[in-house]
Amino acid sequence: MFDSPLAASPYEVLGVDPAVGDDDLRRAYRVRLRQTHPDTGGDAAVFIRVQHAWELIGTAEARARYDRGRDEDARRRWAGPASRAASSGTRPRSRVHGQAGAWRRRRYLQLAADWAGHELSEHQAYDPTFVRTAPWEVRRMLADALAEEATGEMVAELGIGFTVWHDVAVGTDAAHKLDHVVLSPSGLYAVMSEDVGDTVRFRQGEAIGQALGGSTPIADLLGRARAVARTAKVRFGGAILVLPDDDLDQVVVPLGERRGIPTVAVRRSALRGILRSGVPGARTIGGNELFDVRTRLQQTVRLV
Structure with missing residues (x-):
């Protein structure tokens, strides 16, 4: 919290x-x-x-x-992506392409330097006193980077049946990237990781909350998923918005079928279970189609 x-x-x-x-x-x-x-x-x-x-x-x-x-503790958490840490176990890990949170972490360092008015060392940029006094939009960039890294760490532990792409480019604006694409035995999922620092609720299938302002994370997630699907000629079986556990009242919030894609919001701690069992109503992928989808994505996905 x-x-x-x-x-x-x-x-x-x-x-x-x-x-x-x-x-x-x-x-x-x-x-x-x-x-x-x-x-x-x-x-x-x-x-x-x-x-x-x-x-x-x-x-x-x-x-x-x-x-x-x-x-x-804060300096240690904020300065080093958890997803870079080597696994201490022997269990096979997912196939991972790209580095979760990398673009937002770079962007945070740029925004932090712009606000400070001079270049910053990493030690300065992640100093808790500096971070806590930075403008909300600067802190939000770091918070989202950490959220993406936490998701990256979780999906990396799903096992060899899963393939993951992080920071997938959508168009020419890197800020409009799709955070994660996860190919699993239960389906193909578009995943966005967010942290707005407050409880998120939903109305008519869209996230609402004072901290969100006028942003539309569900619409953004679905729009970016459709762009990747068109480029790769694949179909997403589901879309998932991942939030910190304390920011969501329920473990899983079903949002129905949005733009033809079953969509849910989930607490971060529940993500692995959802990806293993599948989003309710999601289209499953198996056999030769699984290999075909992976090949199409490998050939077309660009990372930011």
Whole structure:
């Protein structure tokens, strides 16, 4: 919950200064509980965040541990893509083309330098104090890079029956890329990984939320999937929007058939299961068609 560059700190969730005294911290926690409790008209997602914040800083020992380790932990998470780490196990991994999150990470470094007004070392660019004070659009770029890397790490562990392409080009604008294309025994899937730092809900098949502004991630995902499908002459069996677990009230949110493609939003922790079992209503691929689809994609996919 507090891992994202977009996330409020436990102190911010409780509405207090990090230097607040223990008694005032406890009072603030009780006030926030009353304000956010679902039985009194509060938001259940915010109520859970308040409880989690208290778990992290509610006792002197926990607070000292959080204050001591949070910046170093954040620097370590934000500076190095998890998808680059070598697997420590012996289980065969998926066939992977490209590097998840690579384009957005490069773009983040560009945006961070532009905002700072000078070139930055990686140490400076991923310093938690710098990241937390950067404009929202800069932090969002890093958050999305981390989201894509987390997805990349998960799909790499699916096994040899899966083939994955990351950062697939769609047209001439790299920003309009398709985050992941996953070919599995259960079907061919277009996948987008997002982190908006807030609870995401849905209306008429599209994601909505204050943090989303006017963006349309579902429409973007489907449009990019159709562009890749036209180029490669393949059919996607499903489309998946992947969100951090805390940003989605349900494990899986079925969005119905959108533009002819069964579409779901899923918590990140549920992604592997969905890709193994298949999106409900997705068209399965098997036998010679599986090899034909893989060949078509290998011949046509461009990475950004």
